Amino acid sequence: MSSPIHTGTNQQGSLRTSDDLLICLACGTQYDEQNLTSCRICDDPRQYIPPTGQSFTTLSKLRSDPANYHLTFTPDEQDSSITSIKIDPPGVGIGQRAILISTPHGNILWDLVAYLDEDAVSQINKLGGLSAIVISHPHFYTTWKDWSATFNNVPVYLAEPDKSWLNRSLTDANVRFLTERHTPLVPDVTAIICGGHFPAYSMLTRSTPSPTP
Numbered sequence: 001m002s003s004p005i006h007t008g009t010n011q012q013g014s015l016r017t018s019d020d021l022l023i024c025l026a027c028g029t030q031y032d033e034q035n036l037t038s039c040r041i042c043d044d045p046r047q048y049i050p051p052t053g054q055s056f057t058t059l060s061k062l063r064s065d066p067a068n069y070h071l072t073f074t075p076d077e078q079d080s081s082i083t084s085i086k087i088d089p090p091g092v093g094i095g096q097r098a099i100l101i102s103t104p105h106g107n108i109l110w111d112l113v114a115y116l117d118e119d120a121v122s123q124i125n126k127l128g129g130l131s132a133i134v135i136s137h138p139h140f141y142t143t144w145k146d147w148s149a150t151f152n153n154v155p156v157y158l159a160e161p162d163k164s165w166l167n168r169s170l171t172d173a174n175v176r177f178l179t180e181r182h183t184p185l186v187p188d189v190t191a192i193i194c195g196g197h198f199p200a201y202s203m204l205t206r207s208t209p210s211p212t213p
């Protein structure tokens, strides 16, 4: 197997988001737009338009919403290096979750949720910050550009064949496209393009180093 391609170090975050850009409430996709009537992710047959019709929000509106949106952080019961991150209460997006994987070679955030605020950044900073973001497929792209900007423009890895679904401009973005079926990111984390929901749907695998005898 080839050498790991990711050499970044953990970055502490400082909230840097596009608070007035539209986010589809149904799927969590953020657009480079402030005036939209339809969402191309929801219009696609792999998603759906809610019976109540398409609606949009922004990070600014979500932060002031009486629902008190916030992110929850839940350590994995089997592996303390893994933390699950979700939006609470549910209702923004399709129930996406992100997973923070702590490794000796930097923290990797697998997949994303649309919401982000100061408290969430503070909690991730306490976990060491982020060195990279990796996203499985377009239904989890959500607010990828804001997440990357917040953590000092850490690279966002995603499969090249799905890049037309990014929905935010690549200008000033640090996106690195995966083109191989297997791409070792750090010594124990590998991205695999396997196909599925989208042509380049990806998985992330982790191998735990054997304990020293």
Ligand SMILES: [Zn+2]
Pocket (backbone or CB within 6 Å): 024, 025, 026, 027, 028, 029, 039, 040, 041, 042, 043
């Ligand atoms: Zn949508």
